[in-house]
Amino acid sequence: MFTEEDNEALTRVGPGTLMGDLMRRYWMPFLLPEELPAPDCPPVRVRLLGEDLVAFRDTNGRLGLLDRYCPHRRVDLFFGRNEECGLRCVYHGWKFDVDGAVMDMPAEPINSPLRSEVKIKSYPIVEWGGLIWAYLGDRAHMPPKPPELEWGLVPPSHRHIGKRLQENNFAQGVEGGIDSSHVGILHSLLDPAKAALPFRERQQAIDPKVKYLASDTAPRFFVRPTDYGLRIGARRVASDSEYYWRVTQFLAPFYTMIARRDETGPIAGHAWTPIDDHHTWTFTMHWNPDAPLEDIGAVDSAAVNVPVYNDGSYRPINNRSNNYGIDRDVQRLSSSTGIQGIGLQDSAIQETMGPIVDRSREILGSGDAAIVAFRKLMLAQARHLRETGELPLPNQPELYRVRSVGIVLPKGVDFEEGAKARMQVA
Numbered sequence: 001m002f003t004e005e006d007n008e009a010l011t012r013v014g015p016g017t018l019m020g021d022l023m024r025r026y027w028m029p030f031l032l033p034e035e036l037p038a039p040d041c042p043p044v045r046v047r048l049l050g051e052d053l054v055a056f057r058d059t060n061g062r063l064g065l066l067d068r069y070c071p072h073r074r075v076d077l078f079f080g081r082n083e084e085c086g087l088r089c090v091y092h093g094w095k096f097d098v099d100g101a102v103m104d105m106p107a108e109p110i111n112s113p114l115r116s117e118v119k120i121k122s123y124p125i126v127e128w129g130g131l132i133w134a135y136l137g138d139r140a141h142m143p144p145k146p147p148e149l150e151w152g153l154v155p156p157s158h159r160h161i162g163k164r165l166q167e168n169n170f171a172q173g174v175e176g177g178i179d180s181s182h183v184g185i186l187h188s189l190l191d192p193a194k195a196a197l198p199f200r201e202r203q204q205a206i207d208p209k210v211k212y213l214a215s216d217t218a219p220r221f222f223v224r225p226t227d228y229g230l231r232i233g234a235r236r237v238a239s240d241s242e243y244y245w246r247v248t249q250f251l252a253p254f255y256t257m258i259a260r261r262d263e264t265g266p267i268a269g270h271a272w273t274p275i276d277d278h279h280t281w282t283f284t285m286h287w288n289p290d291a292p293l294e295d296i297g298a299v300d301s302a303a304v305n306v307p308v309y310n311d312g313s314y315r316p317i318n319n320r321s322n323n324y325g326i327d328r329d330v331q332r333l334s335s336s337t338g339i340q341g342i343g344l345q346d347s348a349i350q351e352t353m354g355p356i357v358d359r360s361r362e363i364l365g366s367g368d369a370a371i372v373a374f375r376k377l378m379l380a381q382a383r384h385l386r387e388t389g390e391l392p393l394p395n396q397p398e399l400y401r402v403r404s405v406g407i408v409l410p411k412g413v414d415f416e417e418g419a420k421a422r423m424q425v426a
């Protein structure tokens with residue numbers, strides 16, 4: 001039984017909360033580099049783990065992440081002037097460098113002690129792997145670099161990263177990312193000629209190469225703990241002598257990887273970065289470890305990535321206010337949802353549960369084994385950290401070098417053994 005108290009502990013991410021303290025032990029991606037494209041470009045408003053911040057790139061190209069509000073009289077530094085290696089508040093001109101030190105106080109006497117006494121809150125920030133990352137925790141525990149997820153290691157030509165705003169808690173996103181049993185249902189397509197047939201006869205997999213998604217809609221789950229989180233095997237019947245396994249990864253605290261279709265195609269995964277309790281940055285990654293992504297257009301299409309406003313909000317153009325553009329004719333004839341695109345289908349169901357789903361009111365089935373394991377793992381981590389000051393998982397960047405796979409194996413072969421070689425990142 002997942003209590004209301006558990007739900008609170010799992011989902012609250014602000015300063016001083018159980019999960020917030022856990023997240024503050026990890027580097028977190030939150031901006032695309034194009035949001036801070038050049039030295040002295042306009043600063044960007046940031047909200048991360050419930051904290052209001054401002055990010056900027058200084059004259060020398062260095063990145064800074066400061067408290068949003070000027071320590072003088074609390075003016076929003078988004079309006080600041082980004083000039084000569086610092087961000088200057090427009091009200092009385094206090095100016096701060098990327099480390100939060102005061103560079104100038106033009107409205108104070110030249111020998112004012114405030115110049116050396118005042119500092120604005122600042123956090124470490126780096127650009128790596130096609131994203132900009134921040135570390136909001138105690139620096140004594142800061143990992144040396146962001147986690148070495150494979151999409152960050154491959155050359156830029158081999159990856160594509162999309163970003164969208166989701167108006168729901170991060171855990172709802174993670175739970176969607178490791179929920180293999182919805183793939184053959186929520187994301188399924190229909191053949192209009194079969195649309196009137198009973199459910200099991202009309203189902204068609206989103207990917208025709210993976211027909212098992214439609215032929216076996218009730219996978220059995222096998223969840224194994226790892227040094228980075230969870231390895232989740234979803235087993236479907238492929239033939240009398242074989243199973244089709246989708247091995248999904250959950251990497252703490254909020255990364256997921258969905259099964260690769262075959263040995264040569266792109267892999268997909270997500271980061272679900274908590275903006276605050278009720279909002280999440282969803283980053284969708286596609287990468288091919290072996291070759292440039294040939295058809296970025298296909299990956300970037302509305303079928304996969306969600307079209308968003310380009311005003312910096314990353315809010316989907318189809319969103320809750322228009323029921324995600326649902327087309328009931330399409331739903332009747334050619335897709336389960338009538339909503340265009342995998343990403344938007346996921347957003348639609350995750351957001352409309354409410355910003356924080358009431359997990360104490362769910363009725364879980366055997367297909368939810370991975371979701372249960374995720375919740376237990378995260379709560380155990382956070383509670384252990386609170387009690388001992390130590391993280392149970394090692395939190396080392398190199399442990400994140402793993403892949404997801406989709407693989408057909410003879411019955412009797414353990415999925416971790418059978419898929420081992422294909423889960424390794426060189």
Ligand code: FES
Binds near residue numbers: 070074089091
């Ligand atoms: S409020 Fe920023 S300098 Fe006065």
Ligand SMILES: [Fe+2]
Binds near residue numbers: 186
């Ligand atoms: Fe999905």
